[in-house]
Amino acid sequence: MSMQKIKENIYFVGAIDWNRKLFDELITLPNGTSYNSYLIRGSEKTALLDSVDPPMYDTLAGNLKELDASRIDYIISHHAEQDHSGSLPELVKVYPESRIVTNEKCKSMLMDLLLIPEERFLVVQDGDTISLGDKTLQFIFTPWVHWPETMSTYLKEDKILFSCDFFGSHYATDELFVRDENKIYNAAKRYYAEIMMPFRTSIIKNLDKIKDLDIEMIAPSHGQVYDKAGFIVDAYKDWSSERVKNEVIIPYISMHGSTEKMVEYLRESLTKKGITVKVFHLTDSDIGELAMALVDAATVVIATPTVLAGPHPNIIYAAYLVKALRPKLKFISIIGSYGWGGRTVEILADIVSTLKAEVIEPVIIKGYPKEADFRMLDELAEKIGNKHREISAAD
Ligand code: FEO
Numbered sequence: 001m002s003m004q005k006i007k008e009n010i011y012f013v014g015a016i017d018w019n020r021k022l023f024d025e026l027i028t029l030p031n032g033t034s035y036n037s038y039l040i041r042g043s044e045k046t047a048l049l050d051s052v053d054p055p056m057y058d059t060l061a062g063n064l065k066e067l068d069a070s071r072i073d074y075i076i077s078h079h080a081e082q083d084h085s086g087s088l089p090e091l092v093k094v095y096p097e098s099r100i101v102t103n104e105k106c107k108s109m110l111m112d113l114l115l116i117p118e119e120r121f122l123v124v125q126d127g128d129t130i131s132l133g134d135k136t137l138q139f140i141f142t143p144w145v146h147w148p149e150t151m152s153t154y155l156k157e158d159k160i161l162f163s164c165d166f167f168g169s170h171y172a173t174d175e176l177f178v179r180d181e182n183k184i185y186n187a188a189k190r191y192y193a194e195i196m197m198p199f200r201t202s203i204i205k206n207l208d209k210i211k212d213l214d215i216e217m218i219a220p221s222h223g224q225v226y227d228k229a230g231f232i233v234d235a236y237k238d239w240s241s242e243r244v245k246n247e248v249i250i251p252y253i254s255m256h257g258s259t260e261k262m263v264e265y266l267r268e269s270l271t272k273k274g275i276t277v278k279v280f281h282l283t284d285s286d287i288g289e290l291a292m293a294l295v296d297a298a299t300v301v302i303a304t305p306t307v308l309a310g311p312h313p314n315i316i317y318a319a320y321l322v323k324a325l326r327p328k329l330k331f332i333s334i335i336g337s338y339g340w341g342g343r344t345v346e347i348l349a350d351i352v353s354t355l356k357a358e359v360i361e362p363v364i365i366k367g368y369p370k371e372a373d374f375r376m377l378d379e380l381a382e383k384i385g386n387k388h389r390e391i392s393a394a395d
Contacts, residue, residue: 165220252279
């Protein structure tokens with residue numbers, strides 16, 4: 001997608017990264033991504049909102065050329081992370097008259113990360129405005145979406161919130177506006193799960209902060225522009241709320257089939273109780289799908305064999321990820337099989353100990369599961385069912 005018009009004198013000038021497969025060397029990108037940069041022309045001044053990842057600078061430069069943007073007065077930097085700020089050093093050279101408009105914290109990070117000289121900055125406070133003539137930019141600090149310095153810009157006259165990562169999605173497409181809400185819902189949920197979920201309490205505060213703004217459109221820094229803003233705001237309210245679903249997630253590894261048999265049995269036992277079960281075989285699962293499931297689930301049951309005297313290393317990775325993503329889950333348990341011994345439960349319990357979830361007695365067995373072991377799994381399913389009923393009654 002090259003330059004596209006959003007409204008009169010408001011343009012998308014960013015870059016679509018169709019082929020990017022990985023972000024932060026961690027997050028898989030099944031749909032590529034985009035780095036959204038926006039140009040706003042007022043009757044007196046011109047502002048550029050964010051830039052693009054440095055390898056795609058030429059695309060941004062080409063889009064600005066297409067619009068004959070020979071002068072930019074303000075470059076609004078919402079967030080210091082390089083996928084949005086990385087082209088600023090080039091832009092300040094090309095536009096020597098421009099000032100980088102941002103908050104104190106972001107300024108300091110941009111100076112550290114990109115070596116931009118202090119005199120190029122214009123520092124704003126929360127709620128400050130800048131006039132472009134017939135258009136007014138208001139800066140709203142929306143920190144911890146996932147860095148501490150992030151802010152948004154509300155374009156008053158056009159009722160557009162430029163929200164940076166907040167409400168974003170890794171989604172490469174030629175269509176500027178959301179036309180298929182199901183597709184973007186999943187992409188945005190994945191993005192929320194992988195990036196925002198650990199900062200859920202800040203998300204709630206930020207949602208509260210924007211609730212009185214008259215917003216018609218939300219233009220994030222990744223993915224499509226929401227011309228029906230309520231759709232994504234409602235989704236965020238749901239994801240960040242305290243409510244959990246009657247769901248159990250079972251991430252598992254099995255080396256010789258014992259743990260797998262336990263997982264199959266527990267799945268059936270839980271399903272019979274009307275609980276939705278999502279099983280992730282970690283050898284071939286997309287970890288982003290696991291993160292998405294964690295947004296809503298009430299319970300996680302980690303299933304692992306014992307190897308090297310502890311949990312399988314892939315399970316340690318998954319448990320660490322669960323801990324780091326800080327989902328709102330209420331209950332956690334562990335199941336698995338061992339041959340001769342090990343410290344599987346202690347090691348896993350230690351990793352997830354910072355979660356606020358209640359631990360339900362693990363079921364760890366010796367060898368292949370036998371009748372008595374299946375009864376223990378039935379009891380585990382019974383306990384989980386009861387716990388879920390208790391929390392749904394309390395809702
Ligand atoms: Fe899209 Fe946090 O940068």
